[in-house]
Amino acid sequence: MTELLYGPDDSALDGNAIGGVLYEIFGTEMTTADATCGHCGKTTQVAEAIVYLSALGAVMRCRTCTSVLAVVVRKQQMNCVDLSGLAALQVS
Amino acid sequence: MAGTAVRGRLTWQVATVTSVRPETASVRTIEFDIPHWAGHEAGQHVDVRLTADDGYVAERSYSIASAPGEPLELTVERLDDGEVSPYLTGELRAGDEIEIRGPIGGYFVWDGDDPGTPLLLVAGGSGVVPFRSMLRHRARTGSTVPVRLLYSARSLPDVIYRTELDMAGDGAEVVYTLTRQQPPGWAGHSGRVDAELLTEVAWPGDHRALAYVCGPTAFVEIVAAELVSLGYPPDRVKTERYGGVAAP
Numbered sequence: 001m002t003e004l005l006y007g008p009d010d011s012a013l014d015g016n017a018i019g020g021v022l023y024e025i026f027g028t029e030m031t032t033a034d035a036t037c038g039h040c041g042k043t044t045q046v047a048e049a050i051v052y053l054s055a056l057g058a059v060m061r062c063r064t065c066t067s068v069l070a071v072v073v074r075k076q077q078m079n080c081v082d083l084s085g086l087a088a089l090q091v092s
Numbered sequence: 093m094a095g096t097a098v099r100g101r102l103t104w105q106v107a108t109v110t111s112v113r114p115e116t117a118s119v120r121t122i123e124f125d126i127p128h129w130a131g132h133e134a135g136q137h138v139d140v141r142l143t144a145d146d147g148y149v150a151e152r153s154y155s156i157a158s159a160p161g162e163p164l165e166l167t168v169e170r171l172d173d174g175e176v177s178p179y180l181t182g183e184l185r186a187g188d189e190i191e192i193r194g195p196i197g198g199y200f201v202w203d204g205d206d207p208g209t210p211l212l213l214v215a216g217g218s219g220v221v222p223f224r225s226m227l228r229h230r231a232r233t234g235s236t237v238p239v240r241l242l243y244s245a246r247s248l249p250d251v252i253y254r255t256e257l258d259m260a261g262d263g264a265e266v267v268y269t270l271t272r273q274q275p276p277g278w279a280g281h282s283g284r285v286d287a288e289l290l291t292e293v294a295w296p297g298d299h300r301a302l303a304y305v306c307g308p309t310a311f312v313e314i315v316a317a318e319l320v321s322l323g324y325p326p327d328r329v330k331t332e333r334y335g336g337v338a339a340p
Contacts, residue, residue, distance in 0.1 A: 010310050010336035017153055017333075019196040020139040023102040031199040047199030048331070 015046040018058045021072055022046065025079055028091060035060075036088040039067035043088070104141060105129070107192040109184055110163070115252045118170045119218065120181040123163050126192065132156050134229040135201040135222045135304070138166065138194030142176055152176040155221040155306075155332075156195065159228035164192075167252060169218040171337060200304065200332045202226045204235045209302050210295045211239040214285065214315050216307025217246070219334060223306065224253050227264060240265045242293045244285050244311070247273035267293050285311070290318050297323020302330070309333040 015031055022030035031047040042064040049069060050061040057073040062085075069085040083089065107124040115121055137155045144150075152175075158165035170181040184190070200222065202211065211230075213223040220243055230237060241260070245251045247270055257266045269281035269289060281289060295301035303324055305315045312333045319329050 010308070012309055012333065013335050014331060014333045016137070016197055016200055019137070020102065020151075020153065020193060023196060027101065029196075029198040031197050045199055047197075 011052065013051045013053060015049040015051055015060065017051050017053060018060065018072065019047075021058065021074075021079065025072070025081055026091070030091070032092050034088070034090040034092065035069055035086055036090075037062040037065060037067055037069060038085050038087040040065035041087065046089075102193050102196070104191045104193045106189050107164070109186050109188045109190070111186055112184055115167060116250055118181070119167060119252050120170075120184075121157060121165055121167045122180065122184060123158075123165045124192065126164060129164060130195070131160060132164070132195035133160055133198075133201045133203060134225040136195040136197045136225075137222070138164070138192050138196060140166075140176065140180070141191040141193070142179060143191070150175045153196070155225070157221050157224050159225055159232050161232065162228070167218065167221045167224070169337075200306070200330055202229070202302075202304065204230055204233055204237060206302075207235065207237055209237065210299055211237055212294050212301050212303040212319075213239065213241040214290075214294075214303065214305045214307075214319075215241065215243045216285070216311035216315075217244070217250070217334075217337070218252065219305075219307030219311070219332070220252055221306075222332065223304065224256070226304070227257075227260060230264065231262075236263055238263050238295075240267065240293060240295065242267050242269070242285060242289070244269050244271060244307070246271055248275050248278075285315055285318075287318050287321065290315070290322060294319065294322060294324075300328070302328055304330045304332075306332040307334060308337050309335055 019031045033046045034043050035046050036043040050063050052059045060070040071082040073080045107126045110125050111123045113121050137153050139153050141151045154166045157167040168180045171177045260266050274282050305312050312331050316329050316331050
């Protein structure tokens with residue numbers, strides 16, 4: 001895993017930007033869900049996480065320690081979701 | 093596939109453009125008719141999907157500009173190197189159809205339910221769009237919540253919704269700062285939003301105000317950090333970042 005050395009850059013968005021795709025995946029509003037980082041243990045709302053978007057999909061990182069929390073890759077009509085960086089994801 | 097909205101699911105729907113009106117040289121407000129629109133809250137956004145003839149798909153998120161209860165309006169700034177915004181601002185005409193899904197988001201939402209909580213809105217450039225929805229919602233519901241909008245724009249002609257914002261009144265204050273060009277005799281603020289300007293405009297940290305900050309990522313990072321320095325608890329500063337567009 002590559003760590004961000006200097007924190008988020010100007011292209012970084014936040015969890016608001018993946019509200020749509022997360023709703024599509026989980027079937028409910030997710031920007032207010034509590035996400036707990038599997039690396040540093042910090043819990044914040046999904047909206048507050050760092051998010052990078054590209055043509056391939058989205059990478060969500062912890063705003064405290066920048067570890068990868070989740071990756072969503074779009075392939076054909078399918079979303080491949082990796083949540084292994086999360087210790088917990090609690091829908092409020 | 094666009095289809096009928098199913099309760100509890102987020103589906104792509106066909107939206108028909110009912111009007112396009114210019115806000116500034118590079119910004120357009122587009123009103124849509126969506127037959128099964130479920131309604132939205134102030135501060136929410138939608139995803140827009142464009143599909144090219146060759147099947148290439150581009151999706152972008154745009155904040156909702158209209159108040160809850162009003163027809164869906166999006167205000168879009170043309171980014172010259174963008175894939176979607178040049179089409180939305182330059183090509184779209186009344187009667188055209190695009191695909192939209194939403195409303196999306198629960199974090200960057202203001203429901204106006206707490207009349208004792210002053211509202212601070214800090215906008216960089218087109219980050220003012222969700223705040224127009226909040227201000228209209230406040231006016232339509234007769235809310236007496238005191239609100240201050242601090243709006244950073246490059247120049248006066250770049251100010252979106254200027255006529256509407258200048259008439260805000262009634263407990264709503266709008267403060268502009270112009271970062272690049274000021275008209276002759278400009279009596280307002282100049283330069284970027286910094287600690288000094290926030291100290292002057294923001295409700296003091298002990299007022300238990302609720303702050304919303306929206307704009308380019310660099311702008312949001314700076315403003316949010318300064319508000320926390322001024323005594324705003326981090327959980328009272330809600331942020332929405334538009335990415336690396338030119339700083340206002």
